[in-house]
Amino acid sequence: MSETDLGLWAVPLAILAGAIRVSTPFLFVSLGECLTERSGRINLGLEGTLVFGAMAGYAVAYESGSAWAGVGAAALAGIVFGYVHGLLCSLPKVNDIAIGIALMILGMGLAFFFGKSYVQPVAPNLPAIGLGWWSESPQVRSALQVNALFFIGAIAALGLWWMFKSTRVGLVIRVVGDSSDAARATGLRPNRVRVLSTAAGGAFAGIGGAYLSLYYPGSWNEGISSGQGLMAVALVIFARWNPILCFWAALLFGGAGALGPALQSVGISQGYYLFYAAPYVLTLLVLIATSSPNRAMTGAPGELSITK
Amino acid sequence: MTVQGQNAKGALGVETVGMTMRFGGFTALDDVSIEIRPGSFHALLGENGAGKSTLVKCIMGFYRATAGQLMVGGQEVDIPDPNAAHAMGLGMVYQHFTLVPSLTAAENLVISRADAPSVIDWSRETAALEAFLDGMPFRVPLDQPINRLAAGEKQKLEILKQLYLGRRFLILDEPTSVLTPAEADEVLGLVRGLCEAGQITVLMITHKFREVTAFADEVSILRRGRLAGKGRVRDLSHAEMAAMMVGAAALPQSAARDGAAGEPVLSLEGVRAIDRSGLKPIAIDRLEVRAREIVGIAGISGNGQMELMEILAGQRKPAAGSIRVKGQPFNARRQQARINCVRYLPEEPLRNACAPKMSVTENIGFRTFDVNGKGPRFWLGMRELGRNAAALVREYKVKTASLESPIAALSGGNVQRAVLARELSGEVDLLLISNPCFGLDFSAVGEIRARIMAARNNGAAVLLISEDLDEIMELADRILVMAEGRIAFETPGGQADITEIGRHMAGHA
Numbered sequence: 001m002s003e004t005d006l007g008l009w010a011v012p013l014a015i016l017a018g019a020i021r022v023s024t025p026f027l028f029v030s031l032g033e034c035l036t037e038r039s040g041r042i043n044l045g046l047e048g049t050l051v052f053g054a055m056a057g058y059a060v061a062y063e064s065g066s067a068w069a070g071v072g073a074a075a076l077a078g079i080v081f082g083y084v085h086g087l088l089c090s091l092p093k094v095n096d097i098a099i100g101i102a103l104m105i106l107g108m109g110l111a112f113f114f115g116k117s118y119v120q121p122v123a124p125n126l127p128a129i130g131l132g133w134w135s136e137s138p139q140v141r142s143a144l145q146v147n148a149l150f151f152i153g154a155i156a157a158l159g160l161w162w163m164f165k166s167t168r169v170g171l172v173i174r175v176v177g178d179s180s181d182a183a184r185a186t187g188l189r190p191n192r193v194r195v196l197s198t199a200a201g202g203a204f205a206g207i208g209g210a211y212l213s214l215y216y217p218g219s220w221n222e223g224i225s226s227g228q229g230l231m232a233v234a235l236v237i238f239a240r241w242n243p244i245l246c247f248w249a250a251l252l253f254g255g256a257g258a259l260g261p262a263l264q265s266v267g268i269s270q271g272y273y274l275f276y277a278a279p280y281v282l283t284l285l286v287l288i289a290t291s292s293p294n295r296a297m298t299g300a301p302g303e304l305s306i307t308k
Numbered sequence: 309m310t311v312q313g314q315n316a317k318g319a320l321g322v323e324t325v326g327m328t329m330r331f332g333g334f335t336a337l338d339d340v341s342i343e344i345r346p347g348s349f350h351a352l353l354g355e356n357g358a359g360k361s362t363l364v365k366c367i368m369g370f371y372r373a374t375a376g377q378l379m380v381g382g383q384e385v386d387i388p389d390p391n392a393a394h395a396m397g398l399g400m401v402y403q404h405f406t407l408v409p410s411l412t413a414a415e416n417l418v419i420s421r422a423d424a425p426s427v428i429d430w431s432r433e434t435a436a437l438e439a440f441l442d443g444m445p446f447r448v449p450l451d452q453p454i455n456r457l458a459a460g461e462k463q464k465l466e467i468l469k470q471l472y473l474g475r476r477f478l479i480l481d482e483p484t485s486v487l488t489p490a491e492a493d494e495v496l497g498l499v500r501g502l503c504e505a506g507q508i509t510v511l512m513i514t515h516k517f518r519e520v521t522a523f524a525d526e527v528s529i530l531r532r533g534r535l536a537g538k539g540r541v542r543d544l545s546h547a548e549m550a551a552m553m554v555g556a557a558a559l560p561q562s563a564a565r566d567g568a569a570g571e572p573v574l575s576l577e578g579v580r581a582i583d584r585s586g587l588k589p590i591a592i593d594r595l596e597v598r599a600r601e602i603v604g605i606a607g608i609s610g611n612g613q614m615e616l617m618e619i620l621a622g623q624r625k626p627a628a629g630s631i632r633v634k635g636q637p638f639n640a641r642r643q644q645a646r647i648n649c650v651r652y653l654p655e656e657p658l659r660n661a662c663a664p665k666m667s668v669t670e671n672i673g674f675r676t677f678d679v680n681g682k683g684p685r686f687w688l689g690m691r692e693l694g695r696n697a698a699a700l701v702r703e704y705k706v707k708t709a710s711l712e713s714p715i716a717a718l719s720g721g722n723v724q725r726a727v728l729a730r731e732l733s734g735e736v737d738l739l740l741i742s743n744p745c746f747g748l749d750f751s752a753v754g755e756i757r758a759r760i761m762a763a764r765n766n767g768a769a770v771l772l773i774s775e776d777l778d779e780i781m782e783l784a785d786r787i788l789v790m791a792e793g794r795i796a797f798e799t800p801g802g803q804a805d806i807t808e809i810g811r812h813m814a815g816h817a
Contacts, residue, residue, distance in 0.1 A: 168426045171411070171419040178408045185406035186420055187391065302409055 010139065010266050017143035018258020019251050020150055021216050025050065025208040025225075027153040027250035029232035030239065031160060032204030034246050036082070037236055038164065039197035040177035040190070040303030041089055044100030046205040047229025048107020049081040053209025055115035058220035062123035067214050070123065071149070074210035075203040081107060082202020086195030096305060104229070118220050126215045147215050149207065153247070156204070160243035173197055177301035190303075205229060231283050238286045240299040256282045319509040320381050320397050320476040321346035322367065327376035329362050336362040338533045339376070344477075344526075346381075349503045349510045351520040351541070353553055354530035355749045360513045363530070364479045367511075368400050369393040380477075394422075399475030401466045403482045409455040413448055413465055417472050440472055445505075446498050458610065460491030467499060471508070480512040484519060490608060490813070496523045515750050517546045518778065529553050553750060566765040569785065570599035573738045573769035574620075574638075579629030583615050583793060590615045590793040592629070599737070602760070602770040604784025604801065606777055608813050612793035613773045614655070617742040620771070621652055621660075633738060646679070648738065651731040653724075655743035661727045664716035668708050669697040671715045672730045696733075704729040705755075721752035728756060732763055739763055742773040757783060777806065777813075789813055 029046050036043045043049075053074035061070030085103050089096045129151070132144035163170035176183045176193040183190045208228065213220045235253060239245035260275035322344045329337035337359045344350045354360045366373045369387035377384050380396055387393050407416050418424055418433050434450065441447040448457065448465045457465070463483055470478050480499070484492035500523050502508050514520060520527055520541060528538040529552040537552035576595040583590055590612045597603045607613050618624035620631070622640025631638045633648045644650070654660035662671050670677075673693040678684055697711050706725045708718055715723060724744065731739070741760065745753045760783060764770050774780050780787055787804050789797040789812040797812035799805070 166428050166430060168419070168424050168428065171415055171424070171428070174411060174415075175408045175419055178410045179406075181404070182406045182408045185402065187422070299410070 008266065011262050013140065013143050014262035014265055015255050015258050018262055019255035020146055021254070022257040023250040023254025024147060024150045024153055024211050024216075025228045026232055026235060026253050027150075027157070027247060028204045028208030028211065029229050030235045030246040030250055031153065031156055031243055032078070032082075032201035032208070033232050033236045034201075034239070034241055034243055035160060035173070035204065036198045036201035037304060038177045038241055038301055039173045039194045040180070040301055041086070041096045041194050041198055042100060042233070042305060043082065043085050043103075043198055043201060044097055044230070044233065045081060045085050045103030045107060046100075046202070046232060047225065047227065048104035048111075049078045049202050049205040050107075050209040050212070050229040051225050052081065052107040052111040053078050053206030054213040054224050055111040055118065055209075055220055056206070057210030058123050058213035059115065059118050061210075061214055062118060062121050065124060067124045067126045070214055071126070071207055071210045074206040076206070078202035078204065078206025078209075079199045080202070081206070082199035083195065085202070086198035089198075090191040090195060112222050115220055115222075119222075122219070123214065125218055126211070128215070147211065149211050149215065153250075157243045157247040164243070174301075177303050179302055205232075227280075231279060234283045234287055237300075238290060241301060242299070253279050253282060317507075318476060319347040319503070319506050321379075321509060322398070322477050322511070323379040324363070324367065325377040325379065327363065327366055327378070328374050329359075329366055329371060330374045336533050337366065337373070340530070340533075340535045341376075342528045342535065342538065344509055344511055346509050347503055347506045348525045349500055349512070349523055351524035351527040352511055352513045352530065353515070353517075353520065353527055353549060354513075354536075355515075355553060355751060358530040358553075359533040360530055361481070362533075364400065364481065364511070364513065367393070368398060368479065394473070394475070397474060397476040398479070399470040399473060399477070400479040401463075401470060401481065401483055405454075405462050405466060407454045407462060407465060407469075410453055412451055412453050413457070414450040416454060416465070417450075417469055420469055420473060437472075441468070444468060444471065445501050458491070459487050460495055463487060463491070463495050464498070467495070471502075475508070477509045478511070480510060482513055482515070484514070484516065490810070492519065493522070499523070515748075515753075517549055520549065521546070550750070565761070565785070567600045567767075569601035570767070572596045572598045573634055574771060575632045577630050577632075579619065579626050579631065581615060581619055581624060581626045583612055588612075588793055590619075592616065592795060595788070595795065597738070597769040597771050599769050600764060600767050601785045602764050602772055602783050602801075604780035604787045605771070605773045605790055605795075606780045606787060606809055606813060607775070607790035611790050611813075613742070613775075613790050615793075616790070617654060617740065617773055620740050621654060623660075646675075649735045650738045650740070651675075651736050653728060653731055653739065653741040653744055655746060657727040658716060658720075658723050661731075662715050662723065665714045667712045668701065668706070668715050668718070668726060669694050669711045672697040672700055672726060675730055675734070700729040700733060701726070721748045724748060724752070724756065728759060732759060736763055736766070736768045739768050739770045741770065743775060744772075745774075745776065745779060777809065781806065 029050055033043065033046055056077040057070035057074035060073035061067045081103060085099055088094055088099045126147055126149060128145040128147045130141060130145055132141035135141055164174060172188060172193055175186060176188060176190045180190045212224050217224070231253065235249045236246060239249040256278040259278045260272050263272045263275055324340060324342050327337055327340045328335070340363060352360050352363070362371065365371045367378060369389045369392055372388070378387060379385070380398070385396065411419070414434060414437055417437060418428060437450055446464055448461050448468065454462060467478070483495065487495060496519060499510055503510055512524065524541050526539070527541050527544065527549065529536045529549060531553060574597040576592050579592040581590040605613055615624055619626050620640065633644070633650060638644055638648070652661065658664055673696065676696065677688055677693060694711065701708065701711065704725045706729065707722050715726060718726065744756050744760065748756070757779065760770060760772070772780065772783055781804060784801040787799050787801050787809065788795050789809055791812060797809065799809070
């Protein structure tokens with residue numbers, strides 16, 4: 001076996017590399033959704049926020065020449081979308097799921113409209129950190145090029161977990177998400193907390209979008225998202241509203257997404273399209289496996305409209 | 309207001325002088341003067357709508373009284389909002405728990421504090437909480453999420469929370485409405501202990517005379533917004549208090565028992581199921597209810613009574629066993645229930661027996677909307693449904709703004725009456741009832757019990773599942789005790805020994 005030929009080892013390596021690469025947007029969107037849902041609202045509009053964030057991030061990175069400026073712009077766009085969702089849902093008798101779907105379509109529409117002129121230009125990419133310095137093999141080295149946003153996401157997951165456990169803000173969000181009555185009795189204003197949580201959750205989704213356009217696949221076009229924003233909702237349920245489990249769940253979904261390309265790379269040419277469907281099949285399986293007709297979902301915030 | 313700072317210790321006295329509250333033309337509270345002495349356990353009795361809630365909301369600053377003064381600790385004070393009341397050391401425990409279900413007890417306590425730190429040092433907070441609990445006569449597990457605690461534990465924690473927040477005058481709004489008799493006695497006994505120790509003063513809103521007699525020092529009775537009577541509890545009998553509470557109107561008496569039990573109507577054999585938590589088994593080896601008989605099932609909540617009702621109502625599938633009605637297998641299909649005249653009055657009727665957003669007429673018509681004489685029908689007979697509903701609403705005195713208003717807009721007692729009206733209309737051979745009087749006021753309770761007894765006397769077999777032992781003692785011909793998913797004890801109703809029943813309820817046979 002030569003130095004550069006890894007043989008069948010290429011498959012797990014490609015899956016690992018793919019998992020890290022593909023999981024980052026899942027991670028950010030699911031952290032955003034987790035934060036929003038913990039406050040008692042569902043934001044289905046994160047798919048739209050993700051696509052708009054991808055466009056805004058790409059455009060600003062191109063115009064300014066800085067990929068990080070693009071990330072900041074995407075986060076800002078996400079905040080605006082989240083804030084609009086939060087405010088609309090604070091009106092009486094407004095359903096968060098319906099507003100979410102409306103905002104998803106609006107976000108994608110606006111992104112396609114403003115993004116038309118950015119399909120051709122090339123924007124600077126986000127930097128990656130090479131973790132493969134110890135290896136001689138170029139495949140290993142390239143596989144272990146991990147984007148900085150992945151680490152930021154991992155730190156954010158830890159940070160959110162700590163916030164929910166040990167800070168006043170985190171406890172307030174959990175109180176509001178679990179019982180509006182209890183929150184009011186404690187003197188909190190549930191709507192305000194929810195609007196801010198949804199806005200912060202939107203920022204996460206926007207950053208997830210920027211990752212798509214600025215690193216992997218690394219260009220802006222209309223087909224940039226393959227439903228990561230929607231699958232993140234299932235992922236949060238799978239992760240039982242726990243940010244650290246969100247991280248592992250995102251890796252798992254990312255790995256499933258990388259299965260098709262990985263098999264293709266070692267020359268399996270038959271039926272690998274089927275493996276492209278792996279994340280979606282996994283979504284379905286996860287939802288079926290974690291549901292029960294007799295038991296309420298454990299860990300679900302009590303104010304969530306799907307669990308009420 | 310500096311005198312009653314949060315650092316001060318010891319019970320706080322509160323007095324209302326000529327408290328009056330008008331909402332537009334309606335006078336909810338009319339010149340009510342009540343003195344609650346420091347360290348006393350004061351009961352506030354009254355029917356629904358008598359003005360009890362209005363009075364305590366005026367004390368707590370939710371409303372501003374139209375006229376009258378409030379004295380706290382002997383000084384006249386002005387309480388513009390609940391925060392001002394809290395600052396003076398006044399606190400309230402609401403009828404429904406205000407603890408956050410998924411948070412632990414420790415998290416609930418810390419976040420309820422106005423000065424909760426922005427970063428919480430859990431080792432320090434836990435130590436402080438433990439030290440606080442050491443000074444209390446009772447404690448609760450700090451590290452468990454609230455939704456794993458029993459109702460009694462939750463109520464204890466609500467009270468601990470008020471003490472933790474430095475409250476020295478506590479208003480308890482029907483604190484035992486969600487507790488079992490044993491839990492209620494325990495919690496109230498502890499509260500009484502705190503009063504006797506001079507740590508707090510308590511004003512308890514209640515409907516239950518037994519609790520007033522057993523725990524309170526003094527009582528004030530409201531009727532239609534006025535103070536109908538007050539005095540020391542030991543000077544007053546139940547009958548005197550009841551007379552003050554309902555005024556001149558006669559209390560509906562339960563009809564006398566009439567006639568002996570007949571043929572078996574409902575029989576269960578070897579029924580097995582899994583309880584709500586999915587962990588504990590339910591095993592009913594044998595249960596029979598005969599015509600013209602009320603079988604009462606007593607037990608502490610969470611011992612399988614709720615699951616038994618769900619099995620009988622078709623809401624839960626039994627894993628094994630047979631359920632027969634009049635000798636025929638029964639699995640709670642609509643058709644079977646209609647043919648055998650089986651009717652249900654489940655607990656929390658708004659959730660288990662109503663479509664909350666549909667109208668009163670529609671809800672009352674649920675048994676009959678799809679039948680035309682004997683056969684099925686396709687088009688609804690709206691006029692007939694309306695006539696039927698109007699007649700039942702009149703007969704059962706359901707108070708509703710209109711027949712078209714959603715049933716969820718009715719008060720708890722009226723929802724219960726509406727469901728009872730629906731279930732008792734027509735021929736009834738088997739009536740399955742669970743906690744029919746939870747949270748209802750005194751006169752509604754009497755009326756509903758009278759209707760149940762009347763159904764029995766008309767020849768119905770009645771299965772009454774209730775956590776209110778007094779209710780079972782009053783109504784049942786035969787009493788069964790459920791403990792840990794089994795029927796642990798059986799005794800005839802007439803000569804039942806309450807201490808023996810209590811022992812079996814607690815699981816010590």
